[in-house]
Amino acid sequence: MNISKQEYEQVAKKHAGSSKMYITIPKAFLIGGFICCIGEFFMNLYQYIGNDNEKSAAFTSITLVLISALLTGFGLYERIAKHGGAGTLVPITGFANAVVSPALEFKTEGYVLGTGAKMFVIAGPVIVYGIAAAFVYGIIYWIMGLFS
Amino acid sequence: MAKYVTDGTVELNGGVSVHSFAAAVGKMEGDGPLGDCFDYIAKGAELGEKTWEKAESKLQQYAFDIALSKGHLIKDDISFIFAGDLLNQCTGSAYGLRELNIPFIGLYGACSTMAESLAMASLFADGKIGEFCAAVTSSHFCSAERQFRFPINYGGVRTPTAQWTATASGCCIVGCAEQPPFVRKITIGKIVDMGVKDANNMGSAMAGAAYDSITRHLRNTGKAVTDFDAIYTGDLGQVGSDILHELFARDKVNIENIHKDCGLMLYDMEKQDVHAGGSGCGCSASVLCGHILPRIKSGELHNVLFAATGALMSTTIVQQGESIPGISHVIELSDKCI
Numbered sequence: 088m089n090i091s092k093q094e095y096e097q098v099a100k101k102h103a104g105s106s107k108m109y110i111t112i113p114k115a116f117l118i119g120g121f122i123c124c125i126g127e128f129f130m131n132l133y134q135y136i137g138n139d140n141e142k143s144a145a146f147t148s149i150t151l152v153l154i155s156a157l158l159t160g161f162g163l164y165e166r167i168a169k170h171g172g173a174g175t176l177v178p179i180t181g182f183a184n185a186v187v188s189p190a191l192e193f194k195t196e197g198y199v200l201g202t203g204a205k206m207f208v209i210a211g212p213v214i215v216y217g218i219a220a221a222f223v224y225g226i227i228y229w230i231m232g233l234f235s
Numbered sequence: 236m237a238k239y240v241t242d243g244t245v246e247l248n249g250g251v252s253v254h255s256f257a258a259a260v261g262k263m264e265g266d267g268p269l270g271d272c273f274d275y276i277a278k279g280a281e282l283g284e285k286t287w288e289k290a291e292s293k294l295q296q297y298a299f300d301i302a303l304s305k306g307h308l309i310k311d312d313i314s315f316i317f318a319g320d321l322l323n324q325c326t327g328s329a330y331g332l333r334e335l336n337i338p339f340i341g342l343y344g345a346c347s348t349m350a351e352s353l354a355m356a357s358l359f360a361d362g363k364i365g366e367f368c369a370a371v372t373s374s375h376f377c378s379a380e381r382q383f384r385f386p387i388n389y390g391g392v393r394t395p396t397a398q399w400t401a402t403a404s405g406c407c408i409v410g411c412a413e414q415p416p417f418v419r420k421i422t423i424g425k426i427v428d429m430g431v432k433d434a435n436n437m438g439s440a441m442a443g444a445a446y447d448s449i450t451r452h453l454r455n456t457g458k459a460v461t462d463f464d465a466i467y468t469g470d471l472g473q474v475g476s477d478i479l480h481e482l483f484a485r486d487k488v489n490i491e492n493i494h495k496d497c498g499l500m501l502y503d504m505e506k507q508d509v510h511a512g513g514s515g516c517g518c519s520a521s522v523l524c525g526h527i528l529p530r531i532k533s534g535e536l537h538n539v540l541f542a543a544t545g546a547l548m549s550t551t552i553v554q555q556g557e558s559i560p561g562i563s564h565v566i567e568l569s570d571k572c573i
Contacts, residue, residue: 088427088443088446088447089446089482089485089486090443090482090485092429092430095429095430095443095478096429096430096431098478098481098482099429099431099436099439099442099474099478102439102474102477102478102481103395103396103436103439103474104395104396104473104474104511105395106394106395159388159390160388162387162388164388164390165387165388165389165390167390168390168391168392169390169392169508171390172392175390176390176391176392181390184388184389184390185389187388188385188386188387188388188389188390189385189386189389191386191388192381192386192387192388192389193381193386195285195286195287209385209386209389
């Protein structure tokens with residue numbers, strides 16, 4: 088080879104294009120914002136028909152998860168996500184997509200070893216570290232409570 | 236008998252020819268700029284099968300069957316079959332070819348498998364070990380995605396350096412014949428690790444291997460880049476091709492006009508959303524069997540280097556933090572016997 092690994096890294100870096108952030112960030116903002124607007128619409132709707140805040144929030148999450156799961160099943164969510172990026176990943180719809188897509192994909196390996204075992208292959212780490220973070224936060228909150 | 240030159244290069248006796256060849260591809264590849272070249276274009280990704288793995292195996296079957304019928308052969312004429320793919324334990328090939336009852340040698344060279352299998356089939360043919368030998372490879376976008384990346388319906392965003400696994404298969408049937416295209420020389424690739432750790436940047440991981448094998452082939456055979464009508468690399472994509480050009484430029488050799496990359500040829504880089512280009516065993520296999528070999532046969536191309544490239548990684552090893560070794564095997568093809 089006519090090049091060291093260090094030099095090669097520089098050459099490779101030079102030729103690897105990066106994402107066009109001036110396009111991807113506004114798109115993520117708009118599409119993510121639009122999903123939140125849909126959430127707000129359902130929140131208001133559920134409140135309008137006589138539910139309290141807590142119930143309306145739960146119903147809104149359930150509705151968004153349902154819509155995302157259906158869109159994933161029809162192969163449409165990934166098309167929106169291609170443009171949405173973090174805008175479709177961060178809201179609860181992204182979480183639903185991360186659970187439903189492996190559940191469907193690995194159906195061919197059976198309902199137990201396929202769908203059942205692989206369903207949380209993407210979302211699993213989010214749940215694990217979400218719970219771990221909540222636990223740490225709870226301890227800190229408790230310690231702070233002792234001194235106040 | 237084949238003659239060992241030096242440092243991995245073998246010169247064939249002359250008269251080893253790709254008797255017949257066929258390429259079977261998916262819909263997206265059929266819609267690409269080479270769409271007219273392929274022998275079979277699938278209507279959908281499933282090919283009428285229930286799983287992606289079965290679909291890939293079927294594509295490989297089609298490529299083999301078409302190559303056989305184009306060469307006016309029956310399956311009993313094939314003495315050995317060399318085949319490989321990207322699926323774990325090479326199951327795309329094993330299941331695709333299991334009904335054939337032909338002595339089978341499974342190979343793994345990642346996306347370089349077409350060159351690897353063609354090299355082995357040519358060496359067998361040159362040694363008169365059997366009459367005809369087949370070299371087959373395939374890849375399928377969906378079966379590769381679920382094995383190496385994410386489920387198809389997952390809304391993850393691909394990086395600009397990521398490549399698109401081609402749904403494609405190619406088959407070459409090699410024997411001693413008087414018709415071109417002839418396999419003249421072979422340089423077996425070395426495992427070259429340039430320290431690239433990003434599994435979404437295969438072009439970078441493989442460009443060093445392509446440079447090593449092509450320069451070794453030229454040096455060992457006493458030829459220059461200008462002795463060839465074209466040098467085709469397997470699937471370096473845009474990123475890997477740019478790196479390869481720069482590596483040659485450091486030696487004061489300009490290959491930009493002669494070099495073509497199968498990963499950049501298979502798709503319309505403007506209209507089809509494949510990021511840095513195509514990849515997968517089937518990518519270079521289908522371009523070889525659909526585009527390159529017919530042009531040598533017709534005399535449009537005279538001397539060509541075909542250097543398929545592969546990244547010898549697994550998701551497990553990459554997750555453990557290891558870098559990605561690349562490999563590239565070079566096949567010198569010509570319209571002349573000697």
